[in-house]
Amino acid sequence: MPDPSKADPFAAVDERRRSLVHEAWLAGAACMRWIPEQHSDAAALPGQYARALVFLPIVGLVSGVAIALADRALGALAPMFPRSAVIIAFAAALSGGIFLIGVARTVTALVRGNRSDGDARAARWLGVPAAILILAAEILALGALSSAPARARALVLTMLLSRWAIVPIGYGLRPLEESGLGIPYCGGLSFSEFAISSVIALGAAMGLYDVVGLAAIVAVALAILGLRLLFSRRLGGVGGHALAAGAAVCELVTIATLAAITKL
Secondary structure: OOOOOOOOOOHHHHHHHHHHHHHHHHHHHOOOOOOOOOOOOHHHHHHHHHHHHHHHHHHHHHHHHHHHHHHHOOOOOOOHHHHHHHHHHHOOOOOOOOHHHHHHHHHHHHHOOOOOOHHHHHHHHHHHHHHHHHHHHHHHHHOOOOHHHHHHHHHHHHHHHHHHHHHHHEEEEEEEEOOOOOOOOOOOOOHHHHHHHHHHHHHHHHHHHHHHHHHHHHHHHHHHHHHHHHHHHOOOOOHHHHHHHHHHHHHHHHHHHHHHHHHH
């Protein structure tokens, strides 16, 4: 009769592998509304939601490569700015509009603050123009990049660093509403999630694009610090919509930084 004190190591490895696959799937669902969420043990979900965010840089890298390939395919078919508009619209559609909706709702919350009901209703109309403004600014910044390598580099770094930015923005701040991302945001981000996702994102950015990647990292890091300060002071924490809005801001910061570098 086998000794019950000796657990099967292969079963433990297989269970951990299934857990990693599930968390990677959740990371994709967090950024892309059209990916259905797969549920496992309900008691483990809050922890899995936090651990899944470690995979966000990988999701961003894969998305960036796909968008860069789409941009390359359109290279001979459309002028620069219409092509940029199509690509930015494609990126927004790929996420299901999560990040633009996050901008609209977060700007409304930031402007509204503790105002009266009348002012609060007026603040609702400021969110949509803010989202449109960010979308237009991204199109203009991408349109300023004319060479195919520069555009591909900008798109890959933008998706990679903006998705990673969700983790450092949320790390250590009080969680607010669960909605806003493609999966519920329950907080619980630990230093492990922050450190591992940072190693993946920053290592990929530096490994692929060297000095240009470093410049984009510095710009995004400054944006993250500013967003954390704004959200903590004005909102008292972050929710899913604030994290999505932060990612959208980091998208714009990355593209604008790389567009400015090419003009130097």
